[in-house]
Amino acid sequence: MQRFAMTVTSKGQITLPAEYRRAINAVAGDRLSLVVGDDGSAILTKDTDDLSAMRAIARRARGSASAANPGPDPIGDYLVAEDERTKSDR
Numbered sequence: 621m622q623r624f625a626m627t628v629t630s631k632g633q634i635t636l637p638a639e640y641r642r643a644i645n646a647v648a649g650d651r652l653s654l655v656v657g658d659d660g661s662a663i664l665t666k667d668t669d670d671l672s673a674m675r676a677i678a679r680r681a682r683g684s685a686s687a688a689n690p691g692p693d694p695i696g697d698y699l700v701a702e703d704e705r706t707k708s709d710r
Contacts (some may be wrong), residue, residue, distance in 0.1 A: 678703035
């Protein structure tokens with residue numbers, strides 16, 4: 621078990637240590653869940669639902685493929701396009 625120290629700012633914010641982000645393979649845009657027990661203990665985990673996983677795949681694929689220059693992975697290309705489409709609908 622690893623322990624990571626964090627400090628709460630006056631605005632109630634914390635910064636996740638780089639070691640923690642690496643340990644859970646978190647990247648920008650990933651969703652996290654904080655579960656607090658009755659005794660005050662807390663567990664912070666990376667969300668792993670299917671939709672979050674597909675969005676994470678699309679974000680990673682976006683870095684290596686573009687609509688003008690599609691990559692060799694048609695599923696990844698589709699996910700990138702779908703991610704862009706859903707963001708434009710917001």
